[in-house]
Structures are given as structure tokens and as C-alpha cells.
Amino acid sequence: xxxxxxxxxxxxxxxxxxxxxxxxxxxxxxxxxxxxxxxxxxxxxxxxxxxxxxxxxxxxxxxxxxxxxxxxxxxxxxxxxxxxxxxxxxxxxxxxxxxxxxxxxxxxxxxxxxxxxxxxxxxxxxxxxxxxxxxxxxxxxxxxxx
Amino acid sequence: xxxxxxxxxxxxxxxxxxxxxxxxxxxxxxxxxxxxxxxxxxxxxxxxxxxxxxxxxxxxxxxxxxxxxxxxxxxxxxxxxxxxxxxxxxxxxxxxxxxxxxxxxxxxxxxxxxxxxxxxxxxxxxxxxxxxxxxxxxxxxxxxxxxxxxxxxxxxxxxxxxxxxxxxxxxxxxxxxxxxxxxxxxxxxxxxxxxxxxxxxxxxxxxxxxxxxxxxxxxxxxxxxxxxxxxxxxxxxxxxxxxxxxxxxxxxxxxxxxxxxxxxxxxxxxxxxxxxxxxxxxxxxxxxxxxxxxxxxxxxxxxxxxxxxxxxxxxxxxxxxxxxxxxxxxxxxxxxxxxxxxxxxxxxxxxxxxxxxxxxxxxxxxxxxxxxxxxxxxxxxxxxxxxxxxxxxxxxxxxxxxxxxxxxxxxxxxxxxxxxxxxxxxxxxxxxxxxxxxxxxxxxxxxxxxxxxxxxxxxxxxxxxxxxxxxxxxxxxxxxxxxxxxxxxxxxxxxxxxxxxxxxxxxx
Numbered sequence: 211x212x213x214x215x216x217x218x219x220x221x222x223x224x225x226x227x228x229x230x231x232x233x234x235x236x237x238x239x240x241x242x243x244x245x246x247x248x249x250x251x252x253x254x255x256x257x258x259x260x261x262x263x264x265x266x267x268x269x270x271x272x273x274x275x276x277x278x279x280x281x282x283x284x285x286x287x288x289x290x291x292x293x294x295x296x297x298x299x300x301x302x303x304x305x306x307x308x309x310x311x312x313x314x315x316x317x318x319x320x321x322x323x324x325x326x327x328x329x330x331x332x333x334x335x336x337x338x339x340x341x342x343x344x345x346x347x348x349x350x351x352x353x354x355x356x
Numbered sequence: 357x358x359x360x361x362x363x364x365x366x367x368x369x370x371x372x373x374x375x376x377x378x379x380x381x382x383x384x385x386x387x388x389x390x391x392x393x394x395x396x397x398x399x400x401x402x403x404x405x406x407x408x409x410x411x412x413x414x415x416x417x418x419x420x421x422x423x424x425x426x427x428x429x430x431x432x433x434x435x436x437x438x439x440x441x442x443x444x445x446x447x448x449x450x451x452x453x454x455x456x457x458x459x460x461x462x463x464x465x466x467x468x469x470x471x472x473x474x475x476x477x478x479x480x481x482x483x484x485x486x487x488x489x490x491x492x493x494x495x496x497x498x499x500x501x502x503x504x505x506x507x508x509x510x511x512x513x514x515x516x517x518x519x520x521x522x523x524x525x526x527x528x529x530x531x532x533x534x535x536x537x538x539x540x541x542x543x544x545x546x547x548x549x550x551x552x553x554x555x556x557x558x559x560x561x562x563x564x565x566x567x568x569x570x571x572x573x574x575x576x577x578x579x580x581x582x583x584x585x586x587x588x589x590x591x592x593x594x595x596x597x598x599x600x601x602x603x604x605x606x607x608x609x610x611x612x613x614x615x616x617x618x619x620x621x622x623x624x625x626x627x628x629x630x631x632x633x634x635x636x637x638x639x640x641x642x643x644x645x646x647x648x649x650x651x652x653x654x655x656x657x658x659x660x661x662x663x664x665x666x667x668x669x670x671x672x673x674x675x676x677x678x679x680x681x682x683x684x685x686x687x688x689x690x691x692x693x694x695x696x697x698x699x700x701x702x703x704x705x706x707x708x709x710x711x712x713x714x715x716x717x718x719x720x721x722x723x724x725x726x727x728x729x730x731x732x733x734x735x736x737x738x739x740x741x742x743x744x745x746x747x748x749x750x751x752x753x754x755x756x757x758x759x760x761x762x763x764x765x766x767x768x769x770x771x772x773x774x775x776x777x778x779x780x781x782x783x784x785x786x787x788x789x790x791x792x793x794x795x796x797x798x799x800x801x802x803x804x805x806x807x808x809x810x811x812x813x814x815x816x817x818x819x820x821x822x823x824x825x826x827x828x829x830x831x832x833x834x835x836x837x838x839x840x841x842x843x844x845x846x847x848x849x850x851x852x853x854x855x856x857x858x859x860x861x862x863x864x
Contacts, residue, residue, distance in 0.1 A: 218488040270486060271516040305532035306513055307485040312532075 212269055213239050219310050231314045240265060243279075246314060252322045259284050261317070262293075263310060273304035275343055276313060285327040288320065292337045294344040296330065298351045301344075399839065401616055401846035405584040405598040405608065408570070410560065413581055417563055420446060428453055430468065433540045437466045440525050440559075443566040465526055465537025467500060476504065484509055486530065497546065499538065503531035507546070514538070514547045524558035574611050575604035584608040591620050593849045605769075616773055617845035618780040625858065626779040630719060642709040648672050648679070677702075718782040725775040728808065729768050735811060736764040742815060750817060759824050763811060763831045770804050770838045777841060785855040789848065796844055800837040807834050 216239045223233055230247035242263040248254025259282055264275035278284065278293035288296040299308060299316055330336070340347060408416065417436070424435035427450060441464035442449040452460050461468065476496050483490045486509040498504035505513070513530045517523045527543065529536045544552055564570045564581045568588065573580045582598045588609065595616045596608040606613055609620040618626070644655045649670035654663065661674040662683075671680035743757040777797050784790050807830045815823065848854045 212487065215486070215488045268516060268520070271513055272520070299532070303532075305534075306509070306530050307532050 215270060216265065222309075223311060228311050228315050228318065230318060231311070234260070242310065244310070244314065246317060246321075248284075249318060249322050253324055253327055254284060254321050257282065257284070261314070263313075270306040270308070273300055273308075273345070274310075274313075275345055276300050277344055284321060285329060286321060286324050287326075287328055287330055290330055290333055290336050290340070292340060294336075294340060294347065296349055296351070298349070301349050399843060399846075400850065401595065401597075401842040403584060403586055403594060403596045403598065403608070405582050405596075407573075407599075407601040408581045408583055409601070410579045413560055413563060413570075417560070420444060424449065430466075434466050434468065437537070437539055438464045440464070440562065440566070441466075443568075444563065465528075465535065466539070467536075478506070479504075486513065499529050499536045499542070501529055501531065501534050501536040503529050503534055505530055511546050511548075514543055515551050518543075518547070518551050518555050518558065522558055524555055524562055571608055571611060573600035573602060573604055574606055575600065575602050578602040578604060582608060593619070593852070595619055595846065595849070614769075614772060615776045615779075616842055617849075618776040619849065622779065622783055622856070623776070626722075626782065629715075630722075639712065642705065642712045645674070645677065645705070648677060715782065718778045722775050722778040725771040725778075729771040729775075732764055732767050732771070732808060732811070736760060739811070739815065746815070746817065746820070752820065756820075756824070759828055760811070763807065763827045766831045766835050767804065767807055767811070770800065770834055773838050773841065774801055774804060777845075780845065783856045783858060785857060787855065789853050793841075793844060793848070796837070796841045800834070800841050803830070803834045803837045807831060 220233070220236055223231070227233070230249060232245045232247075233242065234245050235241075235243040242265075244261045244263065246259045246261055248257040248259075259278055260280035262275075262277055262279045266272050266274070277295060278289060283289060283291055283293050290296075295317070297316060297320060299305075300313070417439075418432075420439055421432050421435040424430070424439055424446060425432050428435065428438070430438070438449055438453070438460065439446070441460075442452070449460070476498060478494070478496045481490075482496060482504070484496070484504075484506040486505050489506060495507045496504045497507055497510045510530070514527065517527050527538050528534060529538070540555075543555060547555070564572055569585050570581050570583050572578075573582060578600060580600050580602060582600055584596055584598055586594065586596055586608075591609040595618065597605060597614045597616050598608045599605050607615055607620060607623075610623065612620075612623065615623045640653060644653045646653055647665040647668065647670055649672075650665060650668040652665060652667045654665065656663070656674055662671065662680055663674050664671050672678065673680055673683055739760055743760065746752060747754060747757050774797070777793075777800075781790075781794070781797070784793070807827070810823075810827055810830055813823065845854075
């Protein structure tokens with residue numbers, strides 16, 4: 211039933227994509243690859259990152275699995291070097307009205323408000339123990355500024 | 357009542373030394389002695405508790421909601437939502453509501469106006485933002501916040517929340533960031549019966565989980581909860597063992613099996629000590645030494661005292677730990693034993709060895725009683741078969757061969773108590789008081805072993821009456837000894853008579 215929703219989302223993304231967002235690969239309704247370009251005037255200007263969306267059968271009632279892939283993972287205090295993103299709307303603050311475009315926008319704003327490029331303080335220990343799916347991590351959201 | 361009163365008067369009039377006040381004092385005396393009896397009847401190691409069945413749990417929620425609904429003048433369901441938001445603490449809820457009603461309502465997501473969930477006709481140009489469907493057939497649903505979604509999406513959304521995420525306390529409007537809550541009636545209007553049943557089960561679970569004076573019975577397939585009104589902070593001085601109606605005895609404080617006389621905090625420390633490898637470290641320090649130069653851990657498994665470290669090739673003496681160079685040519689013995697440096701090293705080792713031995717002393721007895729309790733059960737099963745056979749072949753009645761069951765039950769519960777007395781004793785600081793405890797412990801242990809031995813005796817048909825008498829007498833005695841141990845330790849805990857090596861945490 212939600213294939214319909216994803217096909218509509220894809221059409222919308224192609225028609226009016228959010229700034230810096232490009233669909234790279236969306237041949238099925240399971241995995242999408244998108245690219246996200248750092249906004250001009252921010253620390254990430256000129257950089258380009260690869261995003262992967264995995265949709266479960268309960269999408270959009272259940273959040274998709276979203277992570278940065280490839281060798282360029284943005285250096286940001288809420289993004290781990292294995293591509294996992296600490297962002298509340300991807301996990302327990304997910305709501306079915308969120309879309310791929312709205313997630314991209316949230317990520318874009320998260321990158322843009324960053325003031326210093328650094329990894330999360332617990333990066334080393336986290337990436338050693340984390341599961342492949344970031345939704346299996348019990349996230350604690352404590353910083354609303356970045 | 358009247359007859360009783362006149363009886364009293366008669367009694368008074370016959371009593372020569374009586375005056376008018378006598379009647380009153382006599383009544384007071386009776387009341388007082390009743391109270392004393394009441395106290396004496398409850399043993400020091402027992403706590404008050406109630407067992408609640410599933411229907412009683414449901415009823416308790418309805419009663420509490422009814423009460424709040426009457427006091428605050430809200431509907432039953434709204435009262436339920438408020439109580440859930442306040443973790444069923446009625447006093448705090450009423451107090452808060454009296455001060456700032458609107459704030460409390462907002463926090464709990466309760467709206468006083470009626471008809472919360474509106475089933476609407478889709479407005480012009482409606483697109484459901486969940487499925488992106490724009491067909492104008494079918495109804496749409498929305499709360500007072502004005503966020504509307506088509507009915508199938510709302511149903512899927514709520515089903516997902518209840519069935520997959522197990523949410524029952526607060527379910528929000530599906531719009532991102534909207535904090536308007538759906539009440540029970542609104543949910544019931546949308547989801548199928550099966551989901552609603554699950555929702556109710558989740559609510560019952562949440563009721564017990566949120567309520568500090570309730571705990572589910574941990575026995576498999578048991579649906580009862582136990583209510584115990586003691587404060588959690590008091591569980592360092594009382595051991596709240598409760599008995600569920602299903603026959604399972606467990607600790608209300610931590611949910612583990614009965615662990616009297618040891619308090620929960622101590623049990624937690626003991627289990628951690630037994631489970632983690634702190635004892636491995638102890639073994640290492642008791643059985644190995646470190647190379648004086650590179651600090652590698654070395655276990656000497658034979659040979660002479662002239663050690664050569666495999667790693668750094670340092671040569672030293674195993675006895676005094678000093679460098680071998682100073683030993684000159686006295687090859688196989690060491691006469692430098694009293695050297696201060698080596699004395700220190702040896703003292704350290706002796707201390708850690710003693711602490712390991714002390715731990716093992718208590719642990720072995722702890723583990724032994726657990727093991728023996730299992731063996732007693734096995735023995736019982738074997739004996740039971742034999743008894744059944746006897747019952748068939750002789751004229752003994754069923755009731756006459758049942759004494760073994762009772763004896764084994766007493767034995768098992770005593771072994772469980774004994775087992776925890778060893779964990780208790782491990783942490784206890786030695787004093788005059790502990791000697792009394794150790795005496796009681798020993799008496800119980802001797803009695804338990806005697807009963808255990810009695811049960812192992814071969815059963816002969818002619819002697820069965822005699823054996824029965826012996827076993828029953830012994831079981832009563834053993835139970836009495838257990839009571840003595842529990843009474844003494846519980847009173848000691850309450851009076852702060854025991855001193856422990858470590859402080860007991862009350863937080864679990």
C-alpha cells in the first residue's frame with residue numbers, strides 16, 4: 211500500500227528537490243541512495259555526501275533506516291564515523307508525516323548549524339560496539355543546538 | 357451487643373472492688389492486649405502484602421479512576437489518563453490539579469471538551485500526508501489540533517503504536533511534533549477489537565509497572581500481582597518476602613526468589629561477586645607472583661626456587677622475591693627470608709590468599725545448600741514412587757503417605773534460608789552479636805542435615821508409622837529453628853545491630 215506513497219515521494223523529489231539533494235539510485239522501494247551537498251556559506255560548502263535510506267514494510271509508520279555511506283562521512287559532532295546519525299526524528303520522534311525530503315532538510319540544517327567540525331566524543335567506543343542498523347542503538351538526545 | 361453489655365454490668369456488680377470506671381479500663385485493656393497480640397502474630401521477618409488477581413488489578417484501576425473522576429469532576433476516561441500521567445499517585449494528582457488544573461491537563465494531554473476524535477468528510481483538495489492519497493472517498497480523522505489523516509492510515513498508525521511499539525500511556529497525533537493525545541474512546545473508535553484488547557493488556561501492565569507498591573509475580577504463567585506498601589528505601593533493613601497465591605515465594609524488593617535473611621542490596625553484591633571474575637583476580641594474586649623487573653605474572657608449577665623470567669630473563673628467588681645475584685652459590689635454598697622487602701611481598705600474598713579462602717568458605721556452603729536442595733527434591737520424587745507402590749500393596753491410606761511431601765517442603769525452604777545466611781555472614785563484621793547468629797545458623801544446619809538423613813532412610817512397611825512420627829517431629833523442629841534464625845536476623849536489621857563490611861545500597 212505504501213509503494214504508492216514512495217512513488218509519489220520520488221516524483222516530488224524529482225520535481226522540486228530540496229537544495230543540494232539529488233536522487234542517485236531509487237530503482238526499488240527498499241533502498242534509495244541520495245547525495246547531499248553542503249550548503250554554501252557553511253563549513254561543509256563544496257563537500258558532497260552519500261545517504262542511504264532503507265525502507266521497511268511498515269514505512270511510513272515506522273521510520274526508515276538512514277545513514278551516511280561511502281568514504282566521505284561528514285565530520286560533525288552528531289555523526290559517527292560509521293555513518294550513524296544521532297537525530298531524534300530518525301528514531302523515537304519519527305512521525306509518519308515525515309518524508310525523505312523532510313529528513314534531508316533536517317540533515318541539511320543539522321550540518322549548516324555546525325560551528326566546529328569534530329566527531330562525537332564517544333566515536334571510538336561507539337563504532338566498535340554499534341550494530342549495523344542504527345535503529346538498534348538506544349539514542350540519547352541531549353544537544354539541541356547543532 | 358446488648359446482652360454482652362449487660363453481662364459486663366453483672367460482672368461488675370458482683371465484683372466487690374469495682375467502681376464505675378472499671379468497665380472502661382477493662383475495655384481498654386482488652387483493646388490493648390488485642391493490639392499486642394496482633395503485633396506478636398506478625399513475625400519480625402514477615403511483611404504485610406496482598407495478592408491481586410488480574411481482575412482485581414482491573415478493578416483497582418476503575419476504583420481509582422472513579423475516585424478521581426468524582427473529586428475532580430472529570431469523566432472516567434479523563435481521570436484514567438490523568439492518573440496514568442501521574443503514575444497512579446492520587447494524592448499528588450489532586451494536589452497538583454487544585455493548584456494548576458490547566459497545566460496538569462496539558463501535561464497529561466487531556467482535553468475536557470467532548471467529541472475529541474472527529475470523523476469528518478474530507479475537505480476540498482484533501483491529501484493524506486501519510487499515504488499521499490487524494491481520493492475523496494472515505495472518511496478522514498482529526499483531533500482538535502486540526503491535523504487530519506485518512507481513516508485507514510490512522511488505523512494503521514494506532515495499530516503500529518500499540519501492537520509493535522507497545523505504547524499505551526500516551527499516543528500522540530500522527531503529525532510531527534504535535535503533542536495532542538488520543539484518549540481511550542478515540543482509540544476505541546478507530547482500531548479493531550483485537551488491537552483494543554492488546555491496548556487494555558498494556559494498560560494493566562503499565563499500571564503495575566508504574567505503581568511502586570505493586571509487582572508482578574515472576575512465576576511462569578502466573579498472572580497475579582502482589583501489593584506491598586513498604587517503602588523501597590526501607591528494603592535495606594527489611595527483607596520483603598511475599599507469597600503469591602500461585603505458591604511462589606519471592607522478594608518484593610528485587611523480584612528474585614526468597615532470599616531471607618539477606619537484604620536485597622547484599623544479595624545483589626553477592627551475586628555479582630559470584631558471577632564476575634573478581635575471584636579470578638583473587639586466584640591470580642594468591643597463586644602467582646610478579647616478576648620483580650617486568651611485572652609479568654608467573655605461576656610456578658615446579659622446579660627450584662631459582663626463577664628466570666621468560667620475558668625479560670630477570671633471575672630472581674621465588675622464596676624471597678629478591679634478585680638471584682645476591683644468593684651467590686647457595687643454589688637451592690634461600691637464607692634471606694627476613695629481608696624487609698621480601699617480607700612485605702609475602703605478607704601481601706598471605707592476605708589475599710586468606711581473603712580468597714574466606715570467600716570460598718562461604719561460597720562452598722552457599723552452593724552446597726542449593727545443590728542439596730535439588731538432591732532432596734530428587735530423593736523425594738524417588739521416595740514418592742515407592743510410597744505410591746506401598747499404598748497400592750498395603751492398607752495405608754493416601755493421607756498417611758503424604759508426610760514426606762511436607763517434610764521435603766520444609767527442608768527445601770530451610771536450605772534456601774541457610775544458603776542466604778552464608779552470603780549474609782560473608783559481609784558481616786564479627787562481633788558478639790554475630791556469635792549468636794552463628795550459633796543459630798549452626799543449630800539450623802545441624803537440624804536440617806538430621807532431617808535430610810532421616811529422609812534418606814530406607815522405608816520399611818512395618819516401621820512406617822514410626823518413621824512418620826520421627827519425620828514430622830523433626831520437620832516441626834527444623835521449621836522452628838528456621839524461624840529463630842529469621843527472627844533474630846530481621847530484628848537485628850531493623851535495630852541496626854548488624855555491621856557489614858560494605859554499605860548496602862537500597863537502590864536497585
